[in-house]
Amino acid sequence: MDYFLYFCIPNFEMEMRRLMISGMLLMAMTVSAEPENDTLPLFEGEVSTEVNYGLHKHIRHPVMWDFPHIVASATLNLGKGWRVEAEMEYERFHQNGVWGNKFRGDYATNHLALTKEMRLGGDLSLTVSAGIVPIPVGITNSGGPALTIYDPASEAAVMPMTWHDGGLVVGLRTGRWQLLVGTYVYGRTPLRESRMAGAAARADCLLPVGLRLGASCFYGNTYAGMLSLQDDADEGRRHEFCVAFDADFAKGGFVADGSVVHTRAHGKSAYGVEAGYNVLRSVWPAVGLTPFVRYDGGFVGSGPDFNRLTVGMNLAPWGGLILKVEYAWQHDDGSRAQGAYNLSVGYGMRF
Numbered sequence: 001m002d003y004f005l006y007f008c009i010p011n012f013e014m015e016m017r018r019l020m021i022s023g024m025l026l027m028a029m030t031v032s033a034e035p036e037n038d039t040l041p042l043f044e045g046e047v048s049t050e051v052n053y054g055l056h057k058h059i060r061h062p063v064m065w066d067f068p069h070i071v072a073s074a075t076l077n078l079g080k081g082w083r084v085e086a087e088m089e090y091e092r093f094h095q096n097g098v099w100g101n102k103f104r105g106d107y108a109t110n111h112l113a114l115t116k117e118m119r120l121g122g123d124l125s126l127t128v129s130a131g132i133v134p135i136p137v138g139i140t141n142s143g144g145p146a147l148t149i150y151d152p153a154s155e156a157a158v159m160p161m162t163w164h165d166g167g168l169v170v171g172l173r174t175g176r177w178q179l180l181v182g183t184y185v186y187g188r189t190p191l192r193e194s195r196m197a198g199a200a201a202r203a204d205c206l207l208p209v210g211l212r213l214g215a216s217c218f219y220g221n222t223y224a225g226m227l228s229l230q231d232d233a234d235e236g237r238r239h240e241f242c243v244a245f246d247a248d249f250a251k252g253g254f255v256a257d258g259s260v261v262h263t264r265a266h267g268k269s270a271y272g273v274e275a276g277y278n279v280l281r282s283v284w285p286a287v288g289l290t291p292f293v294r295y296d297g298g299f300v301g302s303g304p305d306f307n308r309l310t311v312g313m314n315l316a317p318w319g320g321l322i323l324k325v326e327y328a329w330q331h332d333d334g335s336r337a338q339g340a341y342n343l344s345v346g347y348g349m350r351f
Contacts (some may be wrong), residue, residue: 040077041077042076042077043074043075043076043077044074044075044077044350044351045072045073045074045075045350045351046072046073046074046348046349046350046351047070047071047072047073047348047349047351048070048071048072048320048346048347048348048349049068049069049070049071049346049347049348050066050069050344050345050346050347051065051066051067051068051069051344051345051346052064052065052066052067052069052149052150052342052343052344053065053066053342053343053344054066054340054341054342054343055340055341056338056340056341057339057340058338058339058340060096060097061095061096061097063094064093064094064095065093065094065095065099066091066092066093066094067092067094068090068091068092069089069090069091069092070089070090070091071087071088071089072087072088072089073085073086073087073088073111074086074087081116081117081118081119082114082115082116083114083115083117084113084114084115085111085112085113085115085129086109086111086112086113087109087110087111087112088107088108088109088110089107089108089110089162090106090107090108091106092106093106108162108164109132109164110132110134110162110164111131111132111133111134111164112131112132113129113130113131113132113133113169114129114130114131115127115128115129116128116129122174123173123174123175124172124173124174125172125173125174126170126171126172127169127170127171127172127173128168128169128170128171129168129169129171130167130168130169131166132164132165132166133164133165133166133167133168133169133182133184134162134163134164134169135160135163135164135165135182135184135198135200135218135226136180136182136200136202136216137159137163137200137202137216137217137218137242137244137261138155138159138216138244138246138259138261139152139155139214139244139246139247139248139257139258139259140152140155140156140161140162140259141155141159141160141161141162141163142202142204142214142216142246144246144248144257145248145250145255145257146257146274147255147274147276147290147292147294147312147314148274148294148310148312148326149312149324149326149342149344150342152259152272152274152294152296153272153296153298153306153308153330154259154261154270154271154272154296154297154298154308155244155259155261155270155272157268157270157298157300157303157306158242158261158262158263158268158269158270158298158300159242159261159263160226160227163226164226165184165185165186165197165198165225165226166184166185166186166187166197167182167183167184167185167197168182168183169181169182170182176205176206176207176208177203177204177205177206178203178204178206179201179202179203179204180200180201180202180203181199181200181201182199182200182201183196183198183199184196184197184198184199184200184220184225185197186225195221196220196221197220197221197225197227198218198219198220198221198225198227198240199218199219199220200216200217200218200219201216201217202214202215202216202217203215203216209249209251210249210250210251211247211248211249212247212248212249213247214245214246214247215243215244215245215246216243216244216246217241217242217243217244218240218241218242218243219239219240219241219242220239220240221238221239221240222238222239222240227240238265239264240263240264240265241263241264242261242262242263242264243261243262244259244260244261244262245259245260246258246259246260247259252281253277253278253279253281253282254275254276254277254278255275255276255277255278255290255292256273256274256275256276257273257274258271258272258273258274259271259272265301267299267301268298268299268300268301269298269299270296270297270298270299270300271296271297271298272294272295272296272297273294273295274292274293274294274295274310275292275293275294276290276291276292276293276314277290277291277292278290279291286318287315287316287317287318288314288315288316289313289314289315289316290313290314290315291311291312291313292311292312292313292314293309293310293311294308294309294310294311294312295307295308295309295310296308296310304332304333304334304335305332305333306330306331306332306333307330307331308328308329308330308331309328309329309330310326310327310328310329311326311327311328312324312325312326312327312342313325313326319347319349320347320348320349320350321345321346321347322344322345322346322347322348323344323345323346324342324343324344324345324346325341325342325343325344326341326342327339327340327341327342328340328342
């Protein structure tokens with residue numbers, strides 16, 4: 001499978017176990033949560049959908065579709081710093097001449113958690129989330145920016161994308177710094193059969209020039225959670241360690257980001273960087289037209305090393321409409337360079 005089509009989501013049984021465990025946690029913890037007259041709206045959210053078309057002439061079935069791709073997120077503000085956060089995603093691919101029509105393989109609950117935020121004085125705040133929570137390793141899994149249509153090829157080659165598992169995350173924010181520590185559990189019923197999946201930590205520094213610097217890591221087991229679905233997991237149970245450094249910059253219409261990721265499995269490493277500029281910023285502020293370039297490279301152990309160059313353009317003409325077009329050249333070690341076109345039409349709305 002091409003790196004940019006890597007899409008790791010849990011099987012249906014795993015999703016149901018996570019939802020059951022998270023639901024039990026939410027019911028137990030919301031007993032002490034009472035709504036009050038806050039300035040925040042009681043309910044808010046966002047829905048986005050897109051249709052993606054790809055033409056990859058180097059494969060037997062060159063036409064690829066990604067439809068529908070729907071992401072829905074919502075927040076229920078309960079007052080006194082309590083809120084319930086959720087994000088669901090459904091993505092259906094047409095590749096190798098056939099549609100993927102199995103709901104259990106196309107759907108994922110990316111986030112379903114009860115969160116409590118507390119002010120500790122000054123600019124110091126503490127956040128605690130329990131449920132299905134993200135594992136914020138790398139720039140994509142921490143909600144960072146992305147200019148390409150699909151997940152960055154570098155990060156997707158070495159770790160799960162939209163990485164999440166059931167667990168508890170504690171966050172601390174002060175001034176320019178934000179720290180996160182999470183422990184994750186492979187939830188099963190009955191609860192006594194649940195197992196520890198791993199732990200993660202992340203630190204971000206927000207600089208006033210529009211630059212963010214981040215470092216993150218994860219240590220856990222491949223027999224549990226999303227890591228169990230990685231290609232190398234069939235080698236048996238083993239411990240995995242993953243470390244990433246990433247950064248992003250946005251100022252004056254210029255955007256750039258990049259990351260370096262290393263995993264212990266076969267010594268996999270990958271790196272990627274991208275940059276774009278909104279050329280209409282000064283003449284037509286209501287419309288965004290951002291040409292960009294991206295480079296990805298990786299040493300992926302059992303798979304071939306690769307280099308990938310992508311050039312494209314993103315147009316946001318009005319409202320939540322966005323059009324994306326890109327062309328990518330990828331060279332895998334030991335083979336000829338291959339090219340692929342991708343086109344995307346998307347729309348998002350907030351409520």
